[in-house]
Amino acid sequence: MSDCVLFASLFAAYAVAHTETAGGPTALMLFDRSFVLIETLVLLTSSFTCGIAVLCAKRKNVLGLWLSLGATLVLGLTFLAMELGEFAKLIHEGSGPDVSAFLSSYFTLVGTHGLHIFVGILWILVLLVHLGVRGIQASTTTRLMLFSLFWHFLDIVWICIFSLVYLFGSISL
Amino acid sequence: MDMHFLSGVSVWLHFTMTTSSTHSKKDRASTVGIASYTIGFAISLVLTLLSFLVAPFVGILAAPMIVILAIVQLFVQLLFFLHLGSERGGHLTIVLLGFAAGIIGILIIGTLWIMSNLSHLHRSTPTTQDIYQGGVVAPQNELH
Numbered sequence: 476m477s478d479c480v481l482f483a484s485l486f487a488a489y490a491v492a493h494t495e496t497a498g499g500p501t502a503l504m505l506f507d508r509s510f511v512l513i514e515t516l517v518l519l520t521s522s523f524t525c526g527i528a529v530l531c532a533k534r535k536n537v538l539g540l541w542l543s544l545g546a547t548l549v550l551g552l553t554f555l556a557m558e559l560g561e562f563a564k565l566i567h568e569g570s571g572p573d574v575s576a577f578l579s580s581y582f583t584l585v586g587t588h589g590l591h592i593f594v595g596i597l598w599i600l601v602l603l604v605h606l607g608v609r610g611i612q613a614s615t616t617t618r619l620m621l622f623s624l625f626w627h628f629l630d631i632v633w634i635c636i637f638s639l640v641y642l643f644g645s646i647s648l
Numbered sequence: 649m650d651m652h653f654l655s656g657v658s659v660w661l662h663f664t665m666t667t668s669s670t671h672s673k674k675d676r677a678s679t680v681g682i683a684s685y686t687i688g689f690a691i692s693l694v695l696t697l698l699s700f701l702v703a704p705f706v707g708i709l710a711a712p713m714i715v716i717l718a719i720v721q722l723f724v725q726l727l728f729f730l731h732l733g734s735e736r737g738g739h740l741t742i743v744l745l746g747f748a749a750g751i752i753g754i755l756i757i758g759t760l761w762i763m764s765n766l767s768h769l770h771r772s773t774p775t776t777q778d779i780y781q782g783g784v785v786a787p788q789n790e791l792h
Contacts, residue, residue: 476748479748479751479752480751480752480755483751483752483755483756484755484759486756487755487756487759487760488759490756490759490760491759491760491763508700508703508704511700512696512697512700515696515700516693516696519689519692519693519696520689522689522725522729523685523686523688523689526684526685526688526689526729527682527685530681530682530685623729624730627725627729627730628730630725630729631722631725631726634718634721634722634725635718635722637696637699638699638714638715638717638718639715639718642699642700642703642710642714643711643714645703645704646703646704646710646711
């Protein structure tokens with residue numbers, strides 16, 4: 476819930492600042508729709524594999540759990556790599572967060588989401604290590620439920636980001 | 649053949665419904681187990697692709713469409729992935745969601761209102777040069 480409030484305030488800041496481009500690049504120039512579509516599909520699929528992982532834990536299916544949790548990890552890493560690549564490219568061509576209010580708020584909003592994804596990835600790694608060392612325990616189902624809550628929440632925030640930031644930006648609003 | 653298929657489906661349904669201990673018997677079968685995640689994934693996929701297709705073509709009219717698609721997808725993911733609202737007696741969940749939506753709404757709408765107010769007010773502030781013309785306070789800027 477407090478994470479919701481955090482993202483809401485970052486969205487509000489972006490809503491206020493997104494027109495202040497200070498003579499620099501605008502959203503129309505910067506956002507590549509097909510790239511964002513691939514990012515979105517990667518994250519959506521990782522949300523799906525996360526759900527499968529929860530089911531595997533409930534049914535004590537060890538192989539399924541390894542595979543689905545591993546798939547979630549790989550997809551999460553792919554998403555993060557794509558996002559970091561985009562950030563690096565923007566900064567390299569001179570559209571970093573220091574250029575205008577629009578870019579500052581964009582980098583903060585999307586960057587905070589990326590940071591949450593990174594923490595989620597660390598969480599998956601801990602879960603996998605625990606699974607490898609101890610196998611499925613009584614607590615595994617609970618842990619996976621909690622992780623899946625976090626991961627699904629991140630996908631929901633991404634729905635808002637890709638709709639309101641990327642799609643709105645690319646239709647010159 | 650038909651009987652085999654039907655009995656297989658009923659066994660599968662029974663299996664998915666009884667192996668999840670966190671769901672009560674009151675949940676619909678479509679919001680439980682593998683069916684829940686598959687349906688949720690499929691619907692979200694369709695909604696996402698729709699959003700991306702609508703964006704370049706309709707122009708400014710696409711804005712409300714994208715918002716509606718996003719909100720629908722949000723609820724689809726809440727229901728099918730997070731299972732928030734699939735219980736028959738889950739009124740508390742809806743109230744909590746409404747509360748969260750209210751807080752977020754106050755935050756965002758309030759911010760936009762205040763900031764637009766501020767930028768409007770600051771637009772008509774005269775500069776120091778306007779106030780002092782020729783070494784004296786210009787008549788229109790004198791305080792009475």
